[in-house]
Amino acid sequence: MNGDPLPPLREVIATHGLAARKSLGQNFLLDLNLTGKIARRAGDLSQCDVLEIGPGPGGLTRALLAEGARKVVAIEMDERCLPALAEISEAYENRLTVMSGDALKIDPTPLLTQPVRVVANLPYNVGTELLIRWLTPPSWPAYWCSLTLMFQKEVAQRITAMPGSKAYGRLSILAQWRTTPKLAFELPPSAFTPPPKVTSAVVHFERLEKPRFPADQKTLTEVVARAFNQRRKMMRASLKGIVSDLETHLEFAEIAPTQRAEQVSLEQFCTLSQRIYTARRS
Numbered sequence: 547m548n549g550d551p552l553p554p555l556r557e558v559i560a561t562h563g564l565a566a567r568k569s570l571g572q573n574f575l576l577d578l579n580l581t582g583k584i585a586r587r588a589g590d591l592s593q594c595d596v597l598e599i600g601p602g603p604g605g606l607t608r609a610l611l612a613e614g615a616r617k618v619v620a621i622e623m624d625e626r627c628l629p630a631l632a633e634i635s636e637a638y639e640n641r642l643t644v645m646s647g648d649a650l651k652i653d654p655t656p657l658l659t660q661p662v663r664v665v666a667n668l669p670y671n672v673g674t675e676l677l678i679r680w681l682t683p684p685s686w687p688a689y690w691c692s693l694t695l696m697f698q699k700e701v702a703q704r705i706t707a708m709p710g711s712k713a714y715g716r717l718s719i720l721a722q723w724r725t726t727p728k729l730a731f732e733l734p735p736s737a738f739t740p741p742p743k744v745t746s747a748v749v750h751f752e753r754l755e756k757p758r759f760p761a762d763q764k765t766l767t768e769v770v771a772r773a774f775n776q777r778r779k780m781m782r783a784s785l786k787g788i789v790s791d792l793e794t795h796l797e798f799a800e801i802a803p804t805q806r807a808e809q810v811s812l813e814q815f816c817t818l819s820q821r822i823y824t825a826r827r828s
Contacts, residue, residue: 550578550612551637558603559739562630566602566740570624571669573738574602575696580737581609587730587750588665588694591615595658597690599649599666599676602627604634606667611638618642619657621649649676655689662689667696670742674701674717681720682763686756693725693751702729702747714808715774722812723758723766725751759816765826766819773807773815780804788822795821 782803
């Protein structure tokens with residue numbers, strides 16, 4: 547990578563004894579050309595702080611810094627990786643701050659200055675949960691302006707799926723309600739050490755300043771979860787008991803009671819959720 551003063555990642559891994567651990571969902575991306583491609587897909591980083599989750603030996607971290615990120619705040623659970631990350635921080639004039647611990651339990655926002663971009667090769671075992679948290683904060687707009695994240699290809703397809711497809715579901719609704727998600731590119735198992743059993747894909751999310759359609763977040767989340775938890779059932783059955791006179795509300799949202807969740811558009815889900823929210827408050 548241009549301007550990167552550090553040794554190859556395989557050498558770093560050997561020096562620090564950083565064999566990937568399955569229990570931590572680790573699959574290291576060692577090709578600095580690919581990590582650079584991910585960093586560039588996140589956009590212009592020169593005026594941004596970047597949050598990275600699970601940097602491991604620091605391949606993507608190095609790419610983010612080499613591409614000019616103002617500052618990188620990385621959260622790493624594996625203490626074995628901390629010495630390697632400290633070397634990166636020193637090489638890049640302390641533009642890297644590492645927080646040691648569980649990304650599900652740490653709040654990095656006090657260390658971040660807006661605008662903030664989140665860029666991460668997410669550990670497979672926490673990727674979906676982290677995404678849902680980023681998409682459903684207590685208030686909107688969120689503190690970040692974009693997410694550039696790597697998932698299993700199957701998860702990436704669910705995020706970007708349209709109504710009528712088998713992949714369309716809860717993740718599709720939550721992602722497309724408040725962001726514009728686009729599948730950027732795929733990475734084969736051979737790009738990683740150790741190679742996972744699945745193809746990976748990078749998804750880029752641009753935050754919307756306000757949701758695409760009005761809806762109460764808590765109600766929408768509940769409606770969508772119930773609808774897709776029983777996706778083989780008709781809407782009148784999967785949402786039975788969620789509100790009195792359900793079929794009237796379905797009709798208002800132009801949803802046939804016999805439709806299944808995968809046939810219902812984002813706009814219809816939002817309209818139904820807002821109608822249910824209003825009915826419950828009256």
